[in-house]
Amino acid sequence: MQFWVIQTLNSLALGGLLFLLSAGFSLIFGLMRIANLTHGAFFMLGAYLGASVMHAVPNLWLAALLVGLAVALLGGLFERGILRKLAGNSLGQVLVTLGMAFIIADSCLLIWGGDPIPILTPPALQAPLRVAGYVFPTYRVVVVGIAIVVAIALYLLMEKTRLGAMIRAGVDDMDMARAVGIPVSRLFSTVFCLGALLAGAGGVIGGPILSAYPGLDADMLPLALIVVILGGVGSLVGAFVGSFLVGFVYTFGIALLPDLAYVILFLPMIVVIAFRPRGLFGRATT
Amino acid sequence: MSAADMVRSRVAQIALLVVLLGAYPWLIGEFYVNLASQIFIAAVFAASLNLLVGYGGLTSLGHASFLGLAAYLSGWLTLKMGFTHGAAAPLALAGATLMAGLFGLIALRATGLGFLMITLALSQVLWGTAYRWVSVTDGDNGLARLTRPAPFGINLDHATAFYYFAALVTVLAVWMMARFVASPFGASLRGTRDQPRRMSSMGHDVWLLRWITFVYSGFWGAVSGLLFVYYNKYVHPTSFALTSSAEGLLAVIAGGSGTVLGPLAGAAIVVLLKNYVSGYVERWNMLLGIVFVLIVVFMPRGLVPGLRRWRERRSGGRA
């Protein structure tokens, strides 16, 4: 029974991290029609930066915030400097994000070397929780909590603020949004930076669970892709549901059928694509 | 130029090509012969990808799926199941092509970026499976100590022999792809690239055109996979990786996606760059990334047309 508890918690924690990664990816795709293949690299860069920053700033949460901002800045420069020049060339934009992903990944290898770098769990959260005779790794519970908080914050942002309304309008109908005067370029930059921030901070928050290692980007990106394919592009609810679905399938898959975990991940994706190509909650992408 | 002249010049061009290709290994050292073999492999891979990208208008980031699958199937069947190459090769091709059929069914539920993402996700599934299904694939060790086939008893372990083998396969592949592109099917395919809705209204089954092309493209990708595994005598999960598919895409973009021969030039560029650079710079991936960004931003139609235009602008001036 303890096994199931641990695996469930691992699933939820992974789902939470995936949500931090995929929410940004989904929004960027939904609004800007860019499949941002750099997103996995943003996450990994966040993890590496977090490991280094924590030498100077031992507080994980502060580090996550600082790193998130740094990655957001990088993302913003990239978006304004390169992506914007390719407006209208959606294939070109994807290729450029791919190129950027390679550049960031190799840069990390160059700067931090090939060995995995652990990030320590905050000392306050190292002791496990004991409830009803079961042991819960505390940090994973906290990660789930953070994901839920971020989800609620994003929800409020989307539903209750002007920025959110503009984003929703843009996702629904870009031409119409332009026509009613929504400042599309600024909106794009804001959303891209927000996505990068979430990914970078997510990398730090995921640090105690995943640590920072070469290939983290290549491990996370396909999972984010599958989340967005499952959940639907541009949908936060879809990203939320999809993240936890993938978290569960992947974690239990690895635990029960390690050889075929990736194939098992495959199956919900195929089923969803076969019956609802837009994803569970997605809207039509033209 | 009269028609007879044109035919004669065509024949002369082909004859010259045959002579050059044939004489090449006798003119230079083994390292360069092997380099040429690598170019052939990359050429078939890029050309097969271009059927989808350039002629079908469908950009795939998962083409390495078929190269890797054919390579692994061949390796597994010969190394672990004791098959001969004569039996393993057609089985590997069949298996990879069947997978292309299946992947096509899934990926073609979407177009554009959705298609791109699904092809990427599918190849990543194969990548992850190759790492994890250790009992079959030996995981991170890869399948090693593989052998090259000996068609008609000819030992392909010599660089020159393999070169000719690869050259022949490449010529056959390119010829079959060129004919495909020049056929009524190919013309219809190009039509779906440019105006899919209009093609539908004229009676063309756009989905079927694309799916068949996907399978055909996957088949030749698998052929490049066999050449790959024979050449290296080794296959590793990185064959399925995004970098592998990306290199193919770079070759297509660099050489220009508008022709059958463009990707061949692009493949040569990518292989030469990789080989040359790896002597000086450790980080090939970073270079790959930078080249991607530069080409896309400055020469979106590909290096070959881009360079031509740049040269025109320098010499001609105001056009």
Add this chain to the structure above:
Amino acid sequence: MIPALEISDLNKAFGGVSATSGVEMRVMPGARHLIIGPNGAGKTTLFNLISGDLYGDSGSIRLFGREVSRLPPHRRAHLGLARTYQIITLFGEESLEHNLVLSQLGLSPLRWRPFAPLDRFGELRQEARAVLARVNLDHLAERRLGELSYGERRRAEMAMALAQRPRLLLLDEPFAGLSREERTVLKDLIAGVPREVTIILIEHDMDIALELAERITVLHYGKVIVDGTRAEVVADPRTREVYLGD
């Protein structure tokens, strides 16, 4: 006689906004039928529903007696349907002749041949030239479509549709953007189409359209307001209301 087109209680809504509402329409073979209505009346939506570019929410569409409401566009083309579009969507980088060859291939078993060179099939090029001659464009057969004038491209579109030897031809605002002479040329062309082909036309330009139309359907807010012969519709006060009313 089986109607060329029979629409029963067709409905289509986009996110709560009704674009097509309870539309009933019957067009007999050989007819020259005009659909008119103010902007936003749902005329092009109706065409899209007939051609299969859109599927209706409910209701039925019968082409020559065959139920097609869930049939994809390419299958409807095989039943004899051809259409032109409001916005010209031709193959700009290809020659005019090649454009027509693509149109012919749509219904020809040749389109599945993957290895024989297209050039070998001279009959396709000959047929293309013949159709181009009917619209007086054969002298431009080798030219890139992008180089043709707007009027010539509209005629090329007609040629593409006629190359399919359709039984039912849908023309979506064929006269839009044409000069006076070009309109006359195109009008004569349409008038010259034999009665084996049933024609349904959407048009704004009343003068030309009324000359060609024998029966008229008036749409407004996705609903059929008036339907009848030209004389009936012109005389009907509701027609004027639709155009002057709001």
